[in-house]
Amino acid sequence: MNSKKTGKIYLNYLFMIAVVFIPCFVITSCVEEKQLDDIVQQTDAPAVALPGLPDDTAGYDKWLKINAEPIPPVAGGDPHNGTKNVYVNQERETIAPDGEQQFPYPDGSIVVKEAVRPNKDYIGLIAIMRKKAGSDPDHNDWEFIEYTRNSPDDEFSILARDGTCWGCHARVEDKDYVFTEID
Ligand code: HEC
Structure with missing residues (x-):
């Protein structure tokens, strides 16, 4: 195999890694952020009186x-x-x-x-x-x-x-x- 061909194969690998892993990483961190938001929202939620109480x-x-x-x-x-x-x-x-x-x-x-x-x-x-x-x-x-x-x-x-x-x-x-x- 000549070096030009090997280089092309590496490039293909790099491309695959980019296509598959980067979106995965982005999605996972978004999900984590959303879960964090939910938790923060839950703890920040204003307390509500029991029904009928002042x-x-x-x-x-x-x-x-x-x-x-x-x-x-x-x-x-x-x-x-x-x-x-x-x-x-x-x-x-x-x-x-x-x-x-x-x-x-x-x-x-x-x-x-x-x-x-x-x-x-x-x-x-x-x-x-x-x-x-x-x-x-x-x-x-x-x-x-x-x-x-x-x-x-x-x-x-x-x-x-x-x-x-x-x-x-x-x-x-x-x-x-x-x-x-x-x-
Ligand atoms: C027959 C006696 C009695 C009457 C009438 C009574 N209480 Fe009490 N109350 C107590 C006792 C004894 C305690 C503490 C121990 C317990 O709760 O078992 C208490 C506790 C409380 C407490 C908690 C603070 C504390 O004193 O320990 C509140 C608040 C309270 N009563 C509000 C009221 C309200 C409002 C009314 C009228 C609608 C009322 N009580 C009528 C006997 C009474």
């Missing part, structure tokens, strides 16, 4: 959870019947500087308690306390409201508010009306 509760389950372990139903009658978690839209350092919880909660605090009803596997109750300066000085400016639903596809609707809640929560007036302390 917008300011969106993403509450990413807030500071103040109980370390789920709170079990209270035997013999539970005011918020179910297995519960309590979240607050504050930093740990703000409400418990140096690990010591301080009261009262700052203005603008929102405490959200979720409960999974006994023998159910979805959140059926959301109880909210919102601290709004000047709204109710007799009850440390907390607004109380509770929502429930009876199926995971239902919207939440208001069950009770303020007056229904004060009597019981006043038992912990010294802890700014909040039973659950930070763990």
Whole structure:
């Protein structure tokens, strides 16, 4: 084989490599980029409130959870019947500087308690306390409201508010009306 012919064969090989591999490489990197875009989009997606709940509760389950372990139903009658978690839209350092919880909660605090009803596997109750300066000085400016639903596809609707809640929560007036302390 003369060198001219060998050169031509090499050129053919190079051409094949270019035709086959370059598009493959381009397609693969595009796909990877798209997957990355999807992931970024998912993590950047704005949190949406559960159906029927106010917008300011969106993403509450990413807030500071103040109980370390789920709170079990209270035997013999539970005011918020179910297995519960309590979240607050504050930093740990703000409400418990140096690990010591301080009261009262700052203005603008929102405490959200979720409960999974006994023998159910979805959140059926959301109880909210919102601290709004000047709204109710007799009850440390907390607004109380509770929502429930009876199926995971239902919207939440208001069950009770303020007056229904004060009597019981006043038992912990010294802890700014909040039973659950930070763990
Ligand atoms: C009969 C007593 C009682 C009544 C009435 C009551 N609660 Fe509670 N609530 C509790 C207890 C006890 C806890 C903490 C332990 C638990 O959830 O089991 C609690 C916890 C909460 C929490 C989580 C923060 C915390 O205090 O630990 C929120 C929020 C809350 N209740 C909102 C409400 C709202 C809103 C109402 C009225 C619609 C209400 N509660 C009525 C007894 C009561």
